[in-house]
Amino acid sequence: MNSCWKPTIGSRNSSTESQRQRRTSVHLIGGRLFLWNGAAGTARSRPVRRFRSPDLFPSTPIDRMSTSPADLSEQEQRRREERTELEDRGVDPYPYAWEVDARAEEILDTFDDEKHQPADGEAGSYEVSIAGRIVGLRVMGGSAFFDLRDESGTIQVYVRSQDLGEEFYEEVFTELFDIGDVVGIEGFAFRTGMGEVTVRAADDFQLLAKSLRPPPPVKEETEDGDVVERHYEVTDKEFRYRQRYVDLFVNPDTRDIFRRRATLLSTMRDFLDDRGYLEVETPVLQPVYGGASARPFKTHHNALDMPLYLRIADELYLKRLLVGGLEGVYEIGKDFRNEGLSRFHNPEFTMMECYVAYKDYRWMMDTTEDLLRTVTTALHDEPTLTFEGHEIDMGGSWTRVPFFDAIEDATGFDLYQEDADRVHDVAANELGLAEDVDSDMDLGELLDEVFSETVEPTLIQPTFVTDYPVELSPLAKKHREKDGLVERFELVVAGREIANAFSELNDPQDQRERFEQQARQRAAEVDADVDPADLIDEDYLRALEYGMPPAAGLGIGIDRLTMLLTGQDSIRDVILFPLLRPEQS
């Protein structure tokens, strides 16, 4: 999981010495709390943290940066008072480090009753030093249990007045610690009478970060027997997106989604690296945007005094690299499209694009099968997944169906080589799409609409839809056999478009004509003042004129793939910090 972190049970690092000394001092001085965390001399003399001068940020009123007591809830005020009280007692509420040598999940997995369970009244042999956040505190007189949550999971901690000194226990722990505080524990693992593996804070118990803001209370009543229990869980979607940091420590499922997203990415990288493709990084800031038909974000470079656009696709720069003689390249990065928000669209999203010289789209279909089967297996241990109740089999080779055949199969109408008027007529009058089409849509838009409405939702098992109309694909190479089509495929799974690929157009003359066509449309649609010539990427055409080898290219939307592989129905659930409307106070 986290390769940086290696548990070292049984051979504990000698750098825990400072912790041992502090712990010794607890026993030596009994209840002398001001020495309890070894920070007595420094806590008071620590410089008081101050807010920056308001002059530095004249537009930000100081009273919005500090928080006046009147704005705070009772609970927030109390926690601030506790923090002050801790400092007065010489307890640093924000100390510097803690030597961790075990994690919750690992202790729960490796605890062995025969080897580790201590005899009554004795110390256990499974010694650990752990850290995490307190959730679910249960105090019972002179002892207490709480749940400690670290990145791996949650483990119960047992605290006794006898172990830690009465004064610490009574006056610091039970009075000044809260749910939400981050703490460090040194002690040993044991199994309680109720059967739960628990760490007893026998040796040390320190505050590592005082929480001034209560975590959301989420113990919801389960009304009847079949309701799933959700005790420490926040279900309010907006809250989860806006305060993802809380979502992550409260909802283990959320962390799991992002772990799986990371596994997906690393598996994909390994797959591409193993085949010898070079991972590259191309510009996000571009003087001319292209590679897709979306509207861009516009920005400005001050020193050069020039407009720049955030890229809407990586494609045109990656193909320049093929001209440069790199024979297999890929990039995983953010694209930006200035469009609306929905559960399928976030304005910035992650795209993997891969280009391989001397290959065509047929080869790319095979490779896509391999890639996605590998990724699916990495996440599910087998090449199958369940999405919205559908069992989806990513194994074997997948159905390949030409675009117009798919439409004909779904609607009974063969629209190949029909003109826009005819397609509009069929869509509006025969297919019940009158509300989705209108008469000034061009042929490409009409066909796309028909396909999206009638075919896409029906394709549940992985399906390559091939041979798109040229109007929809200005960067794809003309079909070697079929007039008016290009060698392109989209992969549809569970009714969603997962991948897009083509035999890459490398004829500079053909490319120029298609750019000109596209530029005229775009200038007319987006902004009448724009000169179509400014929308053409002349440098890309110059590159093609030097000669780009035949190549296959593939694009996969990582966010949507993650949705599919983690069973999420909103893109916001697979993006850590999705764009939201600004928060209103």
Add this chain to the structure above:
RNA sequence: GACCUCGUAGCUCAGCUUGGCAGAGCAACGGACUUUUAAUCCGUGAGUCGCAGGUUCGAAUCCUGCCGGGGUCACCA
């Protein structure tokens, strides 16, 4: 941008139809409790009923407008 829907304690919500003292559970706070499991038991505090205006003797409740959240559509290769 259009339509639907919601806004009451820190959180989840009831109360609104039929106007009459602002409610519950959880959380918080005080107390009891040294192997608990959403700990339990006793007690306490907590509200600009989103905002503004109107109707009324009286508005959380009825009316109008606005603000904010969510959803659907539109835009979107």
